[in-house]
Structures are given as C-alpha cells and as structure tokens.
Amino acid sequence: MRAALVATEKLPVPPIRAGAIQTYIDGVLPYLAAHHRVTVFSITDPDLPPRDKGKGFEVVRLPADHFAEQVAHELAAGAFDVIHLFNRPAWVETIHRAAPRAPIVLSVHNEMFDPNKLAPGAAERCLDLCERVLTVSRFIAEGIAGRYPAARPKLQVVYSGADPEAYVPCWHPRAAEIRRRVARRLGFPPEDPVILCVSRLSPKKGQHVLIRAMDAILPGHPAARLVLVGSRWYGRTEWDDYGRSLQRLAAGYGGHVLLTGFVPLAEIPPYYTSSDVFVCASQWNEPLARVHYEAMAAGLPIVTTRRGGNAEVVDGMGNGWVVDDYRDPLAMGHHIAHLLENRELALSLGRQGRALAEQRFNWRRVAGDLLAVYAGLRGA
Known part of the structure; x- marks a missing residue:
C-alpha cells in the first residue's frame, strides 16, 4: 500500500521546531514504513532539505504558501492507496478533487469543526468525503458528533503517545546525574523539589494560575522550584505581553519560578527526569495535551485540569490527579503540595x-491503530 501523510502548513517534519502533529507523524512513521510505502508532505524549513528518504518512506517538503494546492498537485501525480490528512478538514475537498480514487482518513487534533472555523456546509461535505475521522480524544469526537450526528459511524478515538525510550524516569540509575546537570544549569541545588510545566506560554495554558499556586506550595516546601518550559510560539524564544506578565509575576517569587524560554524537543526529556511533579494547567477546553504522554513516559505524577480531553488519560488511570476548580491557584497548589509531601504516593503514580x-x-500502539484503520478501508 502507498500511503500519503499530509502535515499542516505551520511547522516542519521532523519536529525540529516542535509541534504536536509533527511529533505524532515523526513518531509513527518508522512503524508505518515497515508495512507500507509512505510519503510525508511537510513544509520547507531552512534547516532541512527539500526531500528526505529513509527505509520505506520519503518526506517531500513544499513551501508553506498555498501548501494545500501544492500537495494536491503532488497527490494527483501519484497513485496513493490512502491519504491521511492531519487537522485540516478545509483541505479535504481540494485533495479529493486531486485524487478522487484514494480514500481519505482525517485526523482531528483540535476543534476544527467549530462553525467559526469551518462553515456547516463545508463541514458536511468534508465528512461525507472522508472514509474515517480519527480524533485525539473523546472530547473532540463528541464535539463533531454533536454537530454532525451522521458522521458518528466514521469517528474513532486514537489516543496519542510518546517514546518511553526517550525518557529516563527518576528511579533509573542515570537520573541523579541528569538532575544534577539540569539543576546546575538552572541555578539551584539538585535536591530542591521541582514542579514542571511544558507548554506554549498563553493565557489559555494557565501558567499565571500555576505561578500563583506557589502561594499554597512554598509555606510547606520553601525550597520548591517551578520550572516553566516554553515560549510564545514554537521554534524560538519570544516574549509577548503575556510572557512579560509571567516574568513580572515570577519575579515576586524570587528564584522559585523559572522561565526557560523555548527548548528544542530533543532537549526536553532531561527536564522531566529532573522534576518531581508535572502540571498541565490548561484553562481552555484542551483537545488533549500531548505533554501528558511525555510525563507518563518520564514516570512523573500528573496534576491536570478538567478541561476538554485532558482528564481522559488521568482520571481513574492511577497516574495523577485532576483539578476540578481549575481557575483556583490554591486548589491547584494543594494538589501539588500533597504530592511533594507524599513521595511514596508520587512515586507510585x-x-x-x-x-x-x-x-x-x-x-x-498508535501506529498499530493507524495500520488497522488503513487495512479496513475500501479497496485495501
């Protein structure tokens, strides 16, 4: 089978600038390529060649401007047995016109069927043309089904993942040295308790709530450090008004709150190894933040918010806690402090x-789910 994976026009594959979708494609690619001939369509990047080849796969990079039209042209010239499009339902009609015989699988990673993003008529045509619609969470699936009930039989939740081999848990023999290196770089003793948040800096990501949660943490844990990894956008460190407001807020806590700025994806795992608790402080209806999978791979207990799909991989899983009162810094802080106080519980989670x-x-497992979907398509 020849499979085309179509990324978005925002960031390149592999994820040298980060990006959840780009990380997803890069993660499943070796497994898919072991069974099928795979072509990935991605945008160009000054640090990547126009084309890459590996065992069983090729990456074709095209300029971001008019990306969908360029991809459609490439698809029309190829003979693909399945076209897997990521998070761009508005492109389905264009792609179908270019390759009308190829079944289309659409992966939805955000609320892309919100009427403010895609008009109902276009959404219905898109769903009619897709063979399967995969979503990253039940929350996203139910949002689509609620608006377009006829699409329900095509919907399937495929939870994402991470590479456990890329993360060293705290109980591993190498963990202590990794923790010492990261603590030295950040400027505090390695024995200090560390709370980690990895995310873009945005009000909807809730870093302001998490910083204020330190008011409930520091009285009982005066050496605790909150490390915020991320920037306004992917690929570089940028400080907008919100980022600068976080810097001012952090200054009130002395050296107990640190903002690292952008960290390349390959350099993030040591931050997980060097931490004691992971927090996702989302204030919006998050589709399901992939950092939950990274925290699990690193063996960190998770504190997350009951927003969107986040709770689906924590609630009842025995790997962390869900904060219902997500706007309340004290509620968040009490959950975190309890894990810092109960190290055996934290380790168990x-x-x-x-x-x-x-x-x-x-x-x-993610790739296995995708392979099963491809095998079930018409004509497969």
Whole structure:
C-alpha cells in the first residue's frame, strides 16, 4: 500500500521546531514504513532539505504558501492507496478533487469543526468525503458528533503517545546525574523539589494560575522550584505581553519560578527526569495535551485540569490527579503540595504512568491503530 501523510502548513517534519502533529507523524512513521510505502508532505524549513528518504518512506517538503494546492498537485501525480490528512478538514475537498480514487482518513487534533472555523456546509461535505475521522480524544469526537450526528459511524478515538525510550524516569540509575546537570544549569541545588510545566506560554495554558499556586506550595516546601518550559510560539524564544506578565509575576517569587524560554524537543526529556511533579494547567477546553504522554513516559505524577480531553488519560488511570476548580491557584497548589509531601504516593503514580506509556500510550500502539484503520478501508 502507498500511503500519503499530509502535515499542516505551520511547522516542519521532523519536529525540529516542535509541534504536536509533527511529533505524532515523526513518531509513527518508522512503524508505518515497515508495512507500507509512505510519503510525508511537510513544509520547507531552512534547516532541512527539500526531500528526505529513509527505509520505506520519503518526506517531500513544499513551501508553506498555498501548501494545500501544492500537495494536491503532488497527490494527483501519484497513485496513493490512502491519504491521511492531519487537522485540516478545509483541505479535504481540494485533495479529493486531486485524487478522487484514494480514500481519505482525517485526523482531528483540535476543534476544527467549530462553525467559526469551518462553515456547516463545508463541514458536511468534508465528512461525507472522508472514509474515517480519527480524533485525539473523546472530547473532540463528541464535539463533531454533536454537530454532525451522521458522521458518528466514521469517528474513532486514537489516543496519542510518546517514546518511553526517550525518557529516563527518576528511579533509573542515570537520573541523579541528569538532575544534577539540569539543576546546575538552572541555578539551584539538585535536591530542591521541582514542579514542571511544558507548554506554549498563553493565557489559555494557565501558567499565571500555576505561578500563583506557589502561594499554597512554598509555606510547606520553601525550597520548591517551578520550572516553566516554553515560549510564545514554537521554534524560538519570544516574549509577548503575556510572557512579560509571567516574568513580572515570577519575579515576586524570587528564584522559585523559572522561565526557560523555548527548548528544542530533543532537549526536553532531561527536564522531566529532573522534576518531581508535572502540571498541565490548561484553562481552555484542551483537545488533549500531548505533554501528558511525555510525563507518563518520564514516570512523573500528573496534576491536570478538567478541561476538554485532558482528564481522559488521568482520571481513574492511577497516574495523577485532576483539578476540578481549575481557575483556583490554591486548589491547584494543594494538589501539588500533597504530592511533594507524599513521595511514596508520587512515586507510585509515576510508576503507573510509566507502565501506561510502555503498554498503551506509545508510538507502536498508535501506529498499530493507524495500520488497522488503513487495512479496513475500501479497496485495501
């Protein structure tokens, strides 16, 4: 089978500038390419060649301007057995016109069927043309089905994952040295408790709530450090008004709140290894933040918010806690402080998260789900 994977026009594959979709494609690609001939369509990047080839796959990079039209032209010239489009339902009609015989699988990673993003008529035509619609969470699937009930039989939740081999959990013999290196770089003693958040800096990501949560943490844990990894956007460190407001807010806590700026994806795992608790402080209806899978792979207990799909991989999983009162810094802080006080509990939650990553939330399983979808398509 010849399969085309069409990324978005925002960031390149592989994810040298980060990006959840780009990370997803890069993670499943070796497994898919072991069974099919795969072509990935991505945008160009000054640090990447126009084309890459590997065992069983090729990456074709095209300029971001008019990306969908250029991809459609490439698809028309090829003979693909399946076209897997990521997070761009508005492109489905263009792609179908270019390759009308190829079944289309659409992966939805955000609320892309919101009427403010895609008019109902276009959404219905898109859903009619797609063979399957894969979503990153039940939250996203139910949002689509609620607006377009006829699409329900085509919907399937495929949870994402991470590579457990890329993360060193705190109980590993190498963890202590990694923690010492990261603590030295950040400027505090390695024995200080560390709370980690990895995310773009945005009001909807809730870093302002998490910083204020330190008011509930520091009285009982005066050496605790909050490390915020991320920037306004992917690929570089930028400080907008919100980022600067976080810097001012952090200054009130002395050296207990640190903002690292952008960190390349390959350099993030040591931050997980060097931490004690992972927090996702989302204030919006998050589709399902992929950082949950990274935290699980690293063996960290998770504190997340009951927003969107986040709770789907924590609630009842034994790998962390869900904060219902997500706007309240004290509620968030009390959950975090309890984990810092109860190290055995934190370790138990972290070990369960690591087991979930090894058994379920990993790229091998994700790719297996995709291969099963492809095998079930018409004409496969």
